Amino acid sequence: MKITAIRLTRMTLPLEPAFNAAWDPNPRRQFPATLVTVETDAGIVGIGSGDTMDGFEAYEHLFLGTDPLQILNQVRRIETINFHGGRYWPLEVALWDIIGQVAGLPVSVLFGGARDRLPAYASCGELKAPEARAQSALAAKARGFRAMKIRISRDDVAGGIAAVRATREAVGDDFDLMVDLNQMWRMSGDIAPALPLARVQRIAEELQELAVLWLEEPLPQVDVVGAQRVRAQTGMQIAGGEMVRSIAELAALVEADAYDIYQPDVVLAVGMYRARQVAESANLRHRLFTPHTWTNGLGLLANLHVAAGVDAGPYLEFPYDPPGWTPDRRDFFLEPIDIDDTGCLVVPTAPGLGATIDWDVVKRFTV
Ligand SMILES: [Mg+2]
Numbered sequence: 352m353k354i355t356a357i358r359l360t361r362m363t364l365p366l367e368p369a370f371n372a373a374w375d376p377n378p379r380r381q382f383p384a385t386l387v388t389v390e391t392d393a394g395i396v397g398i399g400s401g402d403t404m405d406g407f408e409a410y411e412h413l414f415l416g417t418d419p420l421q422i423l424n425q426v427r428r429i430e431t432i433n434f435h436g437g438r439y440w441p442l443e444v445a446l447w448d449i450i451g452q453v454a455g456l457p458v459s460v461l462f463g464g465a466r467d468r469l470p471a472y473a474s475c476g477e478l479k480a481p482e483a484r485a486q487s488a489l490a491a492k493a494r495g496f497r498a499m500k501i502r503i504s505r506d507d508v509a510g511g512i513a514a515v516r517a518t519r520e521a522v523g524d525d526f527d528l529m530v531d532l533n534q535m536w537r538m539s540g541d542i543a544p545a546l547p548l549a550r551v552q553r554i555a556e557e558l559q560e561l562a563v564l565w566l567e568e569p570l571p572q573v574d575v576v577g578a579q580r581v582r583a584q585t586g587m588q589i590a591g592g593e594m595v596r597s598i599a600e601l602a603a604l605v606e607a608d609a610y611d612i613y614q615p616d617v618v619l620a621v622g623m624y625r626a627r628q629v630a631e632s633a634n635l636r637h638r639l640f641t642p643h644t645w646t647n648g649l650g651l652l653a654n655l656h657v658a659a660g661v662d663a664g665p666y667l668e669f670p671y672d673p674p675g676w677t678p679d680r681r682d683f684f685l686e687p688i689d690i691d692d693t694g695c696l697v698v699p700t701a702p703g704l705g706a707t708i709d710w711d712v713v714k715r716f717t718v
């Protein structure tokens with residue numbers, strides 16, 4: 352089989368200002384989404400998404416005429432580009448969609464087939480006041496979620512801890528809370544210093560008293576020793592690695608036993624095939640893997656297939672923070688993905704990714 356064409360469809364979706372401002376020091380007020388469509392000489396078409404694919408046109412010729420089923424070679428080829436170019440993992444997603452269709456199996460089965468569903472946690476984006484965050488958690492709990500992750504901004508640590516405390520008091524003990532300090536990577540243009548280790552240690556102590564299940568990305572990537580100290584000091588699980596740039600760096604983190612939970616996003620960090628390697632090496636050490644999924648619905652779906660295949664857990668991230676971020680908005684160009692009445696995300700059973708793209712919507716938002 353040969354790849355005959357790779358089409359990039361670039362879309363943007365307007366964002367709620369409050370939602371965007373919470374993330375981006377230089378808000379663009381738009382959510383970029385690029386749909387990758389790979390065509391083959393067998394008539395099978397694969398789709399992927401999750402990153403912008405900026406600059407990919409310069410490298411497209413490296414893939415045209417190659418065999419989509421030789422997936423390790425394709426992964427290696429994509430890796431050779433991430434030095435001068437970008438990380439073009441949505442292309443790998445489209446290739447797995449093709450492989451799944453050829454095999455007649457969901458992609459999750461090709462990744463191990465361990466689970467057909469995973470419990471999801473509501474993952475917040477906005478920085479809400481304590482009462483509002485507590486109310487949002489109660490609403491999420493009523494909707495079926497069993498866990499929520501709350502971001503704490505380094506610009507307002509006290510406000511963030513107050514939001515976690517108010518949430519814990521509102522939801523009680525039978526609902527897991529996680530906290531993300533987002534200190535491992537930066538949005539473009541953010542050159543402010545990270546919170547120092549001593550401050551992070553005090554934050555971790557306060558969060559431990561609130562029975563936080565894991566503390567995510569408490570320190571910059573280089574500070575493995577600091578992360579280990581926070582974990583030893585509090586006994587709290589440490590999570591990290593959502594945007595780590597290479598499998599070599601992730602392998603070194605696992606080797607150093609840097610975290611309890613490894614989170615490379617399969618469409619942003621190291622791709623699907625490599626994420627499975629991370630999951631397996633972490634599991635061999637009795638550590639966990641559960642990927643970051645904060646892109647669009649197709650990116651979430653790619654992460655769901657890998658996560659279900661490799662037996663990820665204890666929860667899968669479900670980007671959810673209404674009214675700014677809802678399944679309808681996140682999954683705007685496909686049939687929205689949502690939890691079932693037990694709080695689980697169920698893997699589609701159709702061959703490949705099993706996504707249902709709304710091509711009219713794609714056309715409407717194409718730029
Ligand atoms: Mg995170």
